[in-house]
Amino acid sequence: MEILKLIDVKKHFGGVRALENITTTLNEGEIVMVIGPNGAGKTTLVNVISGYVFPDGGKIIYSGEEITKYPPLKRIEKGIVRSFQLVNIFDGLTVYENLMTALFSRRKNYSKMYKLVDDYVEVFNEAENVLRLFGLIDVADKNVKSISYGDRKLLDIAVSFAMNPRLIMLDEPTSGVATKDKDEIMEKILEIIRKTEVTSIIIEHDMDIVFRYSERVIVMHQGKIIADGEAEEVRRSEEVKKVLLGGTYA
Amino acid sequence: MVRMPGRAFGDDIRVTILLIIIIAIAYPIVYVVSPGWGVVLGHGITWVIALIGFNLLFSYAGLLSFGHALFLGIGAYTVGFMYKYLAVTNIELHLLGSILSSAVIAFIVGFVVVKYTRIFFAIFMLAIAQIFWSLYYKFYWITGGTDGIKVARFSILGVSLENLDFASYHHIYFYLVTGIALVLVYIMWRIVNSPFGLALKAIRDNETRARFIGIDVYKMRLYAFIISAIYASITGALVANHHRLVTPDIAYWTTSGKVVFATLLGGAKVFIGPVLGSFIFHIIESFAMRFIYWQLIMGLLIVIIIIVMPGGFIQLIKTSIERGSRLIRR
Amino acid sequence: MIGVEEILIRSYNIFFGASVLFLIAVGLNIIYGVMKIVNLAHPAFFTLGCYAVAGFGMGIIISIFGSSSITPILIAPPLFAALIVVIASLLIFPLFLFMSGKGDEVQLLLTYGLLLIFEDLFRLIWGSEPLRASQPYELAGSIYIGEYIVPVYNIYVIISALTVALLLWFFLFKTKQGVLIRAASMDIEMTSALGANVRRVLLITVLFAAFLAGLGGGLYIPSGSVMLGMSVELLVLAFVVVVIGGLGSFLGSLIGSFIVSLLRTITLIIFPELELALIYIVAIIILTLKPEGLGGGKKW
Numbered sequence: 001m002e003i004l005k006l007i008d009v010k011k012h013f014g015g016v017r018a019l020e021n022i023t024t025t026l027n028e029g030e031i032v033m034v035i036g037p038n039g040a041g042k043t044t045l046v047n048v049i050s051g052y053v054f055p056d057g058g059k060i061i062y063s064g065e066e067i068t069k070y071p072p073l074k075r076i077e078k079g080i081v082r083s084f085q086l087v088n089i090f091d092g093l094t095v096y097e098n099l100m101t102a103l104f105s106r107r108k109n110y111s112k113m114y115k116l117v118d119d120y121v122e123v124f125n126e127a128e129n130v131l132r133l134f135g136l137i138d139v140a141d142k143n144v145k146s147i148s149y150g151d152r153k154l155l156d157i158a159v160s161f162a163m164n165p166r167l168i169m170l171d172e173p174t175s176g177v178a179t180k181d182k183d184e185i186m187e188k189i190l191e192i193i194r195k196t197e198v199t200s201i202i203i204e205h206d207m208d209i210v211f212r213y214s215e216r217v218i219v220m221h222q223g224k225i226i227a228d229g230e231a232e233e234v235r236r237s238e239e240v241k242k243v244l245l246g247g248t249y250a
Numbered sequence: 251m252v253r254m255p256g257r258a259f260g261d262d263i264r265v266t267i268l269l270i271i272i273i274a275i276a277y278p279i280v281y282v283v284s285p286g287w288g289v290v291l292g293h294g295i296t297w298v299i300a301l302i303g304f305n306l307l308f309s310y311a312g313l314l315s316f317g318h319a320l321f322l323g324i325g326a327y328t329v330g331f332m333y334k335y336l337a338v339t340n341i342e343l344h345l346l347g348s349i350l351s352s353a354v355i356a357f358i359v360g361f362v363v364v365k366y367t368r369i370f371f372a373i374f375m376l377a378i379a380q381i382f383w384s385l386y387y388k389f390y391w392i393t394g395g396t397d398g399i400k401v402a403r404f405s406i407l408g409v410s411l412e413n414l415d416f417a418s419y420h421h422i423y424f425y426l427v428t429g430i431a432l433v434l435v436y437i438m439w440r441i442v443n444s445p446f447g448l449a450l451k452a453i454r455d456n457e458t459r460a461r462f463i464g465i466d467v468y469k470m471r472l473y474a475f476i477i478s479a480i481y482a483s484i485t486g487a488l489v490a491n492h493h494r495l496v497t498p499d500i501a502y503w504t505t506s507g508k509v510v511f512a513t514l515l516g517g518a519k520v521f522i523g524p525v526l527g528s529f530i531f532h533i534i535e536s537f538a539m540r541f542i543y544w545q546l547i548m549g550l551l552i553v554i555i556i557i558v559m560p561g562g563f564i565q566l567i568k569t570s571i572e573r574g575s576r577l578i579r580r
Numbered sequence: 581m582i583g584v585e586e587i588l589i590r591s592y593n594i595f596f597g598a599s600v601l602f603l604i605a606v607g608l609n610i611i612y613g614v615m616k617i618v619n620l621a622h623p624a625f626f627t628l629g630c631y632a633v634a635g636f637g638m639g640i641i642i643s644i645f646g647s648s649s650i651t652p653i654l655i656a657p658p659l660f661a662a663l664i665v666v667i668a669s670l671l672i673f674p675l676f677l678f679m680s681g682k683g684d685e686v687q688l689l690l691t692y693g694l695l696l697i698f699e700d701l702f703r704l705i706w707g708s709e710p711l712r713a714s715q716p717y718e719l720a721g722s723i724y725i726g727e728y729i730v731p732v733y734n735i736y737v738i739i740s741a742l743t744v745a746l747l748l749w750f751f752l753f754k755t756k757q758g759v760l761i762r763a764a765s766m767d768i769e770m771t772s773a774l775g776a777n778v779r780r781v782l783l784i785t786v787l788f789a790a791f792l793a794g795l796g797g798g799l800y801i802p803s804g805s806v807m808l809g810m811s812v813e814l815l816v817l818a819f820v821v822v823v824i825g826g827l828g829s830f831l832g833s834l835i836g837s838f839i840v841s842l843l844r845t846i847t848l849i850i851f852p853e854l855e856l857a858l859i860y861i862v863a864i865i866i867l868t869l870k871p872e873g874l875g876g877g878k879k880w
Binding site: 050052072073076077081082084088089090091092093097098100101102104105106109110111112113114115116117118120159160162163 | 440441443444445446447448449451452454455456458459460461462463464465466469470473
C-alpha cells in the first residue's frame with residue numbers, strides 16, 4: 001500500500017536547482033536507500049518531506065493526504081520523523097533524558113508541570129526498552145557529551161524511533177563512524193526497522209553499506225532521480241556508474 | 251533495571267530547603283546582634299523568588315533577559331497603585347494583584363518576544379524594561395515620578411501591623427516571605443523536574459531538534475516566560491512592602507543587572523545557585539554600599555566571574571570539596 | 581499647511597539624529613558583522629568620547645588653539661575623542677580576544693558587565709552632573725532659513741557623518757582590505773584559512789569601531805550634553821537601528837539610523853512620552869515582515 005507519493009517536486013535555492021521533477025512512490029514497509037554525489041539533493045529531499053523547507057512546486061502526498069504545506073509539527077504528528085546528518089541531540093542532558101524527551105513529546109505530555117519526571121514510570125520503562133534495543137543501556141546515565149560518537153549517532157536514531165514513526169528518514173546514519181562500526185550500526189538500524197515495520201528512507205554515502213544492505217536504491221544527481229530500483233540493477237546501470245565514479249563524494 | 255540517577259546536591263530540593271531553613275533559624279539571632287543585618291537577610295529571602303524565576307528562563311529555557319526589572323517594577327507598582335488609589339494594604343491582595351498584572355503583561359510581551367532568542371531577546375527585554383521605566387518616570391502625576399509612592403505597612407489576613415514596633419514588624423515580614431519563598435521554591439523545583447522542564451532543557455540545547463520531535467517550542471518558552479515574570483513580580487510586590495517606597499529605580503536596567511549578577515554569583519547551573527546567590531549578593535551589597543561605586547564593583551565581578559568562575563559560588567564549593575576530599579585521601 | 585521651510589527644519593533634525601545614530605550603529609554592526617561579537621558596551625565608547633571632550637578635551641584644545649580659531653575647534657574634538665576611545669579599546673582588547681568565538685551568552689554578560697563598569701567610571705571621574713562643551717557649536721553660529729534659526733554646527737555633523745559613511749563604503753567595498761573584512765564577516769574560518777590573521781582582523785575591527793564611536797561622541801557633544809545613563813539609552817536606540825536595518829549590514833546602519841531618527845522626530849511632536857514605545861512597535865512590525873531587516877542582515 002502506498003504511503004508516500006511525490007509528484008513533480010521542485011526546490012530552488014537562489015540559482016541552485018536542488019530538486020527537479022522529483023516523482024516517486026513509496027510503499028508501506030519499504031526500505032529505500034538514497035545515494036548520490038554531494039549536492040545531489042538528497043538532504044533537500046528529506047527536508048522537503050519532513051517540512052524543514054517547503055517545495056517551490058509539486059505535491060507531496062502521504063497516506064492519501066496532501067501534506068505539501070503542512071508545518072513540521074503536523075507532519076510529526078502523522079508519523080513522519082527524521083534524523084539529521086550531523087548529530088543533533090540534546091547536549092546538556094543524559095542519554096536517557098534525551099529519550100524521555102521524545103517519549104513525552106510523543107505522548108503529548110511534555111507540557112505537564114505538575115508531576116515529576118520520576119513519577120512517569122511507564123515512560124521510563126519504555127525508554128529503558130528502547131535503549132536496550134539500541135545497545136545504549138550501559139551509558140544511559142551518562143551525559144551525552146561524554147559518550148562515543150557512534151553511541152551518539154545511535155542515540156540520535158533512537159530518539160527518532162521513539163517518536164513511533166510510520167515513515168522515518170535517516171540522513172547518513174553511519175557517517176563519521178569508524179568503518180568497523182558502520183556495519184554494526186547499519187545492521188542494528190535495519191533490524192529495528194524490520195521489527196517495527198516502519199517505512200524508511202536512508203541517505204547513505206558508503207557504497208559498500210548500500211549495496212550490501214539495501215533492497216531498493218534511488219540514485220540522485222543534480223536534483224534529479226536518475227535511477228530507482230533493486231540494488232543489483234542500479235549497480236549495473238552505466239549512467240549510475242558514471243555519476244558515482246565521476247562525481248565527488250565524501 | 252536502570253536505576254533512576256540521583257540528583258547532585260545542588261539540584262536536590264532538600265538541600266535548598268535546608269539552606270533556607272538554616273537561614274530562617276539564624277535570622278532572629280542575627281537580628282538581635284544587628285538589626286541592620288537582619289534586614290539584609292530580609293532582602294536576601296525576598297529576592298530568592300525573583301532569582302529562581304530568572305534562572306528558569308536563563309538556565310533551563312536558555313533565554314537570557316536583561317530586562318527582568320520590568321516585572322519587578324510591575325509587581326512593585328501594582329502594590330503602589332493598589333495602596334495609593336484603592337487604599338489596599340492586604341498583603342494577600344497585593345500578591346494576587348501583582349501575579350495577575352504580571353501574567354497579563356508577560357503574556358503580551360512574551361507573545362512578541364519569545365519568538366526570538368539570544369541577542370535579540372536579551373536586548374529587547376532591556377529595551378522594553380527601559381520603556382516601562384521611562385513611563386514610570388515621565389507619568390509622574392500617576393506614579394509619583396522619582397519621589398515614588400509611599401506605602402503603609404501591609405496587613406496580614408486583615409490584621410493591621412501599624413502599631414507594632416519595627417522589629418516585630420520585620421520579623422513578621424521575614425517569616426511571611428520565608429514561607430512564601432519555601433512554597434514557590436518547591437513549586438519551581440517541581441516545574442523544573444517535570445516533563446515541561448525536560449522539554450525546556452531540550453529546547454535550550456537544540457531548538458531545531460526539539461521542534462523535530464514535536465515540541466511546540468514557542469508555547470513552552472512563553473509558559474516559562476510567564477512563570478518567570480510572575481515570580482519576579484511577587485518579589486517586586488514584596489520589595490514594595492519591605493522598603494515601603496516604590497520608585498522607578500526598581501525598574502531601571504541596573505536592577506536587571508543585579509538579578510543577573512546575583513544568579514551568576516550563586517551559580518546559575520544548579521537549582522540552589524540563585525538561592526545562595528541572593529544571600530551572598532545582599533551581604534556583599536551591604537558591605538559595598540558604603541563604597542558608593544557599587545555598580546563598578548558589580549560590573550567587575552560579573553566580568554571576573556564569567557572569565558574565571560562561570561559556575562559561581564557553587565562551583566567554588568564543589569572544587570573546594572573535591573580538593574578537600576583529595577587531601578583527606580592522601 | 582506645512583511650508584518648505586518647516587520640512588527643511590524637520591529634515592535637518594532628522595538627518596542630524598540619523599548621523600549620530602549611524603556613527604554608533606555602524607561600529608556595532610562592524611564588530612558583530614566581522615567578529616560575531618555583540619558588544620553591549622559599544623555605546624559607552626560614544627559616551628566616553630563625549631566625556632573625554634567635555635571633561636577635559638575641550639579645555640586642552642582651547643588652550644592650544646585659542647577660543648576663536650574655528651577650524652581646529654571643529655576638527656580637534658572629534659579626533660581627540662576618537663583617540664581617547666581607541667586607547668580605551670586597546671586597554672580592554674584582551675576581553676574582546678576572550679569573547680571571540682565564545683557563545684552569545686558569554687559576550688552578552690561580559691559586555692553588560694562592561695557597561696556597568698563604564699557607567700560608574702564616568703560617575704567616578706566626571707561626577708553625576710551633565711557636562712557640556714558647546715564652544716564649537718557657538719562658534720559655528722547659525723544661519724537663517726526663512727524665519728527659522730538653524731545652527732551651522734549640526735550641518736557640520738551631518739556632513740562629517742556623510743563623509744565617514746562614504747569613506748567607509750569606499751573602504752569596505754572598493755579596497756582589498758575592505759573586501760577581506762567583508763569576507764571575514766561571512767566566514768571567519770575560511771578567511772583565516774586564506775591566511776588572514778584572525779587576531780589582527782579582530783584588533784583592526786575593534787579599533788575601527790571604537791574610532792567611529794569616539795568620533796561620533798566628539799562630534800555630538802558640542803550640540804548637547806553628556807550625562808549618566810546615556811549609554812543605555814543609546815544602546816536601546818542603537819538596537820532598534822540594528823533591528824530595523826539588519827544586524828551586520830552596512831546599508832542597514834544607514835537605513836536604520838534614518839528611519840529611527842525620523843520616527844523619533846515624529847513621535848516627539850505627537851507623543852513625547854511614548855517616543856521609545858512607538859519606535860519599538862514599528863521595529864517589531866518591520867521585524868515581523870522582514871526578519872533580516874531592511875538592509876538585509878542576519879536573521880534573529
